[in-house]
Amino acid sequence: MVSRIVIAIMFLLPTLVFSLKEPPKVDWDAVARIREEGLQRSQLVDIVGYLTDVLSSRLSLSEHIKKAQTWAKDKMGTIGLTNVQIEPYMDFGNAWDNEYFSIQMLEPTYVPMMGFPLAYTPGTQGKVVCQAVIVEIQTKADCEKYRGKLKDAAVLTSAPLVFDLLNLPRDVTRRTDEELKNLAETVILPGPRVAPPTVPNPELLKPEERIEFLKSEGVAVVLQCDGGSFGYVRGFTRPGANADKWSREKDLASLPMIAVTPEHYNRMYRILKRGIPVKIEVEVRNRIGESVEKACNVIGEIPGTDLKNEVVMIGAHLDCWHESPGASDNAAGCAVALEAARILKAIGVQPRRTIRVVLWSGEEQGLNGSREYVLAHFGDPQKGTKPDYEKFSVYFNQDYGAGAYRGINLQGNERVRRIFTAWMEPFKDMGMTTIALQSVGSTDHVPFDNAGLPAFQFLQDGVGIGGHSNMDVFDTLVPDDLKKNAVIMASFAYHAAMMDQRIPRKPLR
Ligand SMILES: [Zn+2]
Incomplete structure (x- = not known):
């Protein structure tokens, strides 16, 4: 009898500890300052406008992306990020430009x-x-x-x-309440990895x-x-x-x-x-190009304080196909990540963990930039992890067009539901309401997810349908959507950087 009670207590203990934990905190003062900076003094339109109208298309290794990467590095410096660098990651191939x-x-x-x-x-x-x-x-x-x-x-x-x-x-399709409800209730996991x-x-x-x-x-x-x-x-x-x-x-x-x-x-x-x-x-x-060149990612940081060796990442891919300026795919995501970092610097946050912004390249040819970055910096449980694997907290990516965030995809990780639900609370008025049960793919959070590192893609409205065509231009963007996204991305990054623990991981499949 006694042993049964002991077993029952042992069995219940993790649940009790979990339920007694403080609910995830929201720093409402920080949220107010992020909203003021991001909504009243936004520089997002200037950033995304320069990327699309002036710098134009950004095929990996092209002259255009090299200019855009130099510009992004300078922009990160102007914003006040540190450790800013254009980091080579692989022998990519020969450059190609249409003149x-x-x-x-x-x-x-x-x-x-x-x-x-x-x-x-x-x-x-x-x-x-x-x-x-x-x-x-x-x-x-x-x-x-x-x-x-x-x-x-x-x-x-x-x-x-x-x-x-x-x-x-x-160009614009807003998600309906019914659609959001379905996304919150229907579990959609990725299909089999091997095609029949x-x-x-x-x-x-x-x-x-x-x-x-x-x-x-x-x-x-x-x-x-x-x-x-x-x-x-x-x-x-x-x-x-x-x-x-x-x-x-x-x-x-x-x-x-x-x-x-x-x-x-x-x-x-x-x-x-x-x-x-x-x-x-x-x-x-x-x-x-005459010779094989290395492709690069652009990286900058807001240094952390007491947990500075741990990292929270935000980002998007800077490269696109060559026939348009890639406004929604993905100048928009890059502008949101840069603006999120700018907001955090402008309001003078002192995050506990380091917040790192990365603008990838080689995404369109197969997630090359993010895959090589994860391998080089964090490793992979299959091939061996690096010391920084345990210092990583979370990566937030934007790459499903330029639409407003309506929630976040859970990526099969129930451990983050309570945390993300709390962090969405201050942005309900912006339509940020839904934890979608989908595990989504096709973009730069995937190499993190595959390596067992928490990485998430926001659930977005459908804005900017011109992706992968000549029509992916500035005029298809909805600036207010992107301003809101930058505010939300800044807040998620800030809260992840301030938590006592790193973002919990799901078990490796
Ligand atoms: Zn994309």
Whole structure:
């Protein structure tokens, strides 16, 4: 009997200790000062405006991102951050920049067209004039239909885009109360990490093989349309570039590839289907780096006090694709992180833990900056952890567009529910209300999460749908959303830096 009581007490003890703990504290005075600085003296629009309008697109390793990284380093210095540095993390590949591009239809009528070269493709030999040809190649057998017929042609390789006129994309979609309730009640965990095996069809051509065939046939330019909507150019990179690490040789061995807006692509396609020839003029000048270079992250800190060896991190990725200034993906997130740091410095906080701001690169090519950073600084339980692994508290990331924070994704860690619920309380009036049960992926908190380090992505409204297209521009942003986000990110970072304990970790899977 006695032993049963002892066992029962032992069993209940952790629960009792947990429930008797003080609820997580909110420093309402700090919150008031953060709100005053962030809402009444915000510099966010200036920061995000400079990043998008002046510094422009920021493909990893490009001249543009190098300028943006230097600017970000200077900005961190101006804000008053310390240990500011541009930290190299890996041999990334060869740099690629588009320096000039133009495309027009010359016949049967003159039409200035809108498009963009795909990254990691070569330029044309000056201005070239060529006949457009529709090429429908899926299998090796399809190649035979075109053999000997494509010399100096501009080939249209994708199907025309069908518009859903009743469901055109909108720049702002607010989450409804019902949607937030569902997100708070429905557990969504990541799917299996390994994709189910597929049976390869040896007859189907891989995209790289299709380009190889077109190159061997003497094609001048490849045209394609990758979706989107009216006025959208969607198109990223030549096939195979990630696998060959953006190699100069492979870039040069490929073909000039151009993504064209649906309305112009479809028009060429329809004219050709009538049997009427289409002549186009195109010129692409790309600069391809001579040697492999290291990619870099930009880092700055607000030093801690009694727990200065422990770290709380905030950040976003500075790199984007090359066809737009990446306003929502992700100048917005970078501006929010910089503004959050500026707010904290401006109000003179003395955080217990060090607050570190990181602007990643290489995210768009596969979370390279954050993955290498986690490995280098914290390690991984599978491969061995570094001393700083135990000094890490939490990372907060923004990368789901430019919409207002409506809550935070729990990432499968029930241990933080009470803490985040308390920290959201001062921002309910801003619509920050929901602990979403989702475990979300696809961005820079993932390498932390995979290594067992607490890292979170805020739950956001849908603002700035132009991501990964030429339409991801300043004009699609909602400045008030971003001002609020900076205030919330500053407050979360501050509270995490002031807690007695580090943010609790979930058990490693
Ligand atoms: Zn992004």
